[in-house]
Amino acid sequence: MASSTPATALRELEAAREHAEELRSGIRHHDHRYYILDQPEIGDSQYDTLMRELRTLEERFPDLITPDSPTQRVAGEPVAGFDVVEHREPMLSLSNVFNREELRAWHQRVVRIVEHERFGFVCEPKIDGLAISLVYQDGRFAVGATRGDGLRGEDVTANLRTLRSLPLRLDAPAPSAFEVRGEVYMAKSEFARLNDERAAKGEQLYMNPRNTAAGSIRQLDPRITASRGLDVFIYQLGWADGDAPAATHWEAMRWARNAGLPTNPLAERFDDIDAVAAFCATWVERRDELDYEIDGVVVKIDEFAIQRQVGVVGREPRWATAYKFPAEQAVTRLRAIQISVGRTGVLTPFAVLEPVVVGGVTVSMATLHNEDHIHELDIRAGDDVIVQRAGEVIPQVVGPVLSLRKGRRLRRFKMPERCPVCDTSVAREAEQAASYCPNRACPAQLPRQVEHFVSRGAMDIEGFGEQRSHMFVSKDLVTSLSDIYQLSKRRDELLALDGIGDKSLDALLANIEASKQRPLRRLLIALGIRHVGSETARDLARHFGTLVALRAATREELEAVDGIGPIVAASVFEYLHDEEYAALLDRLVAAGVRTDEDVSARGGPLQGFSIVVTGSLEHWSRNQVEALIKALGGRVSGAVSKATSFVVAGSGGGSKRERAEKLGVDVIDEDEFVLRLREHGWSGE
Ligand code: IVH
Numbered sequence: 058m059a060s061s062t063p064a065t066a067l068r069e070l071e072a073a074r075e076h077a078e079e080l081r082s083g084i085r086h087h088d089h090r091y092y093i094l095d096q097p098e099i100g101d102s103q104y105d106t107l108m109r110e111l112r113t114l115e116e117r118f119p120d121l122i123t124p125d126s127p128t129q130r131v132a133g134e135p136v137a138g139f140d141v142v143e144h145r146e147p148m149l150s151l152s153n154v155f156n157r158e159e160l161r162a163w164h165q166r167v168v169r170i171v172e173h174e175r176f177g178f179v180c181e182p183k184i185d186g187l188a189i190s191l192v193y194q195d196g197r198f199a200v201g202a203t204r205g206d207g208l209r210g211e212d213v214t215a216n217l218r219t220l221r222s223l224p225l226r227l228d229a230p231a232p233s234a235f236e237v238r239g240e241v242y243m244a245k246s247e248f249a250r251l252n253d254e255r256a257a258k259g260e261q262l263y264m265n266p267r268n269t270a271a272g273s274i275r276q277l278d279p280r281i282t283a284s285r286g287l288d289v290f291i292y293q294l295g296w297a298d299g300d301a302p303a304a305t306h307w308e309a310m311r312w313a314r315n316a317g318l319p320t321n322p323l324a325e326r327f328d329d330i331d332a333v334a335a336f337c338a339t340w341v342e343r344r345d346e347l348d349y350e351i352d353g354v355v356v357k358i359d360e361f362a363i364q365r366q367v368g369v370v371g372r373e374p375r376w377a378t379a380y381k382f383p384a385e386q387a388v389t390r391l392r393a394i395q396i397s398v399g400r401t402g403v404l405t406p407f408a409v410l411e412p413v414v415v416g417g418v419t420v421s422m423a424t425l426h427n428e429d430h431i432h433e434l435d436i437r438a439g440d441d442v443i444v445q446r447a448g449e450v451i452p453q454v455v456g457p458v459l460s461l462r463k464g465r466r467l468r469r470f471k472m473p474e475r476c477p478v479c480d481t482s483v484a485r486e487a488e489q490a491a492s493y494c495p496n497r498a499c500p501a502q503l504p505r506q507v508e509h510f511v512s513r514g515a516m517d518i519e520g521f522g523e524q525r526s527h528m529f530v531s532k533d534l535v536t537s538l539s540d541i542y543q544l545s546k547r548r549d550e551l552l553a554l555d556g557i558g559d560k561s562l563d564a565l566l567a568n569i570e571a572s573k574q575r576p577l578r579r580l581l582i583a584l585g586i587r588h589v590g591s592e593t594a595r596d597l598a599r600h601f602g603t604l605v606a607l608r609a610a611t612r613e614e615l616e617a618v619d620g621i622g623p624i625v626a627a628s629v630f631e632y633l634h635d636e637e638y639a640a641l642l643d644r645l646v647a648a649g650v651r652t653d654e655d656v657s658a659r660g661g662p663l664q665g666f667s668i669v670v671t672g673s674l675e676h677w678s679r680n681q682v683e684a685l686i687k688a689l690g691g692r693v694s695g696a697v698s699k700a701t702s703f704v705v706a707g708s709g710g711g712s713k714r715e716r717a718e719k720l721g722v723d724v725i726d727e728d729e730f731v732l733r734l735r736e737h738g739w740s741g742e
Contacts, residue, residue, distance in 0.1 A: 077121050080111040084127045100715030125197045125225035139211035142202035150372050151379040157334050163378045164330045170367050177359035179306050180336045181324035182351040186242030187271045194234045196227045219283035222319045229316040236295030243270040244348045247286040291318045305359045337380040353381040389413035391442045396477045400505035402493040408454050415446040423452040428472045437467035504530040515583035516572040520565045539644035577654040586632045588625045596620045604652035608633050661690025662737035669697050672707035674727050705730045
């Protein structure tokens with residue numbers, strides 16, 4: 058960069074300044090499209106190019122760096138401690154209501170004060186994160202603070218700058234200075250990603266997204282905050298110098314959104330309290346659909362004039378309330394850790410809890426997975442533990458409340474050395490977390506094997522189920538899986554059982570008969586071979602085609618199957634060549650159970666696949682490929698989404714390719730496509 062005279066240097070600087078501004082406004086625009094609107098116009102690599110160009114320019118002309126430059130997001134050196142920020146207006150809390158009646162009572166209190174019902178409501182999810190205050194001055198993000206005690210918080214500006222969804226500069230006319238408030242949170246997916254990373258490094262796992270978000274914002278080193286993928290929703294306009302940009306909350310949020318601030322798109326405005334109640338009820342049901350945790354719905358009166366009129370009591374405004382959902386976490390006493398023995402003999406510890414209501418349901422048991430898991434979380438019988446239940450998920454023990462343990466001596470858990478059901482010495486496979494009972498005759502195993510054999514993903518025998526599995530085994534009507542196909546010979550004994558009449562028995566026997574026609578992969582699942590789940594079963598069935606071929610395979614041939622590793626191969630081989638299991642297979646075959654796989658199954662090899670074709674292909678026209686996909690049972694889609702199985706791309710086809718890459722969807726070329734078709738059983742005709 059040879060600049061011969063001061064005048065040229067100046068001109069160069071001016072040109073650089075202009076170019077830097079162009080780049081910044083371009084980047085801001087794309088940030089907005091990506092983080093706020095979720096409608097990116099350019100791909101990641103183009104975005105990176107813009108950022109790189111700006112960074113280079115700023116390195117050359119450091120004077121051009123502005124605090125609101127996108128390059129400053131990945132910012133700053135660690136600080137020794139946080140400065141204190143006094144909130145100009147206190148950050149309030151919310152009163153709570155827990156049901157429709159309490160919501161109505163809240164509404165009635167407001168009506169009594171204003172003496173009419175001519176006001177609206179704005180409702181939106183109550184995010185389980187941490188409250189922050191953001192001050193913008195002259196259109197630029199100036200100060201960000203935590204809520205603290207409501208009057209004074211901590212200055213976390215440098216950390217908040219790293220949040221990509223927060224604009225450092227606004228896009229619309231704004232008061233010279235104003236404050237907005239919002240909630241910083243960590244998405245569930247981000248939390249899972251972070252914990253996966255930590256698990257891989259052998260680090261202790263984080264408890265929940267909320268605490269992790271709070272911890273991440275209060276990092277002294279902004280680089281750590283930046284790596285945590287936090288997000289934010291603005292939910293309130295605080296104070297504003299000069300004219301307020303709106304007269305209602307709804308308008309204020311629209312203004313904020315237009316200015317580029319991230320507001321929650323799920324917010325809705327209603328005119329009557331019944332509609333508000335319906336909104337709350339909907340989100341109790343739908344909370345699990347969201348990628349962030351919510352613990353209720355916030356209901357606010359829309360008109361600022363009415364808000365002022367009803368005012369604040371203590372720390373809680375009368376003009377808003379939180380409709381709280383039933384808590385998904387609760388603390389209760391862990392009475393004991395007991396062991397259940399599964400169908401493969403695996404010993405699984407579970408928690409016996411002092412019954413407690415979580416998410417509206419009474420919980421008295423929860424899984425504890427395995428011994429390592431218990432030690433990792435340091436859970437001990439006698440502890441007070443946090444129990445969690447989300448949606449339909451099985452209750453889990455999140456961890457002990459260590460502060461409540463102090464002074465009490467609780468014993469670390471130890472896996473029993475003998476099976477609690479049959480007293481056989483327990484075995485533990487090297488490198489496997491699970492202990493198991495090696496006694497195949499252990500009475501704990503057979504009923505569960507039967508239950509699995511008849512279940513939907515396996516032989517799918519309707520009307521059999523858990524209860525009958527256990528009953529038939531206990532009555533010695535089933536002493537081996539193959540006995541299921543001998544039940545038709547034991548009509549009288551079956552009819553003597555409780556709850557089985559002629560009609561239901563006929564139906565059951567017909568369903569048992571029909572199950573003989575399931576393809577080989579279902580049989581392989583049903584057998585419950587260790588390490589063989591539905592995918593492995595499918596791979597084996599497709600590869601070998603028949604049970605005869607599978608039984609003839611060597612260990613090496615098993616290992617050579619795509620997707621099958623040495624542990625699985627060994628397990629399958631040992632099963633097939635075990636005397637007892639080989640005899641079981643022979644009995645099943647003799648009973649007439651089908652033993653081959655039908656590759657040209659009903660819907661064709663591409664059934665269930667959604668495929669996008671883009672760009673120009675070499676050997677085929679797009680139409681030909683699309684016709685082929687449909688002929689093989691697949692679905693052709695015009696747009697790439699998370700549901701896309703893969704994208705077949707020729708030359709060109711840029712934007713769909715980029716979108717697929719962003720979403721982590723496979724992009725393959727023509728040759729690979731043909732390979733996949735063959736893998737899925739297409740013969741090439
Ligand atoms: S409005 C007067 N809207 O809930 C306070 N708060 O219990 C008005 N919160 O500290 C708050 N999501 O951090 C509002 N959509 C939302 C919210 C929300 C979460 C938090 C907020 C506040 C706490 C009150």
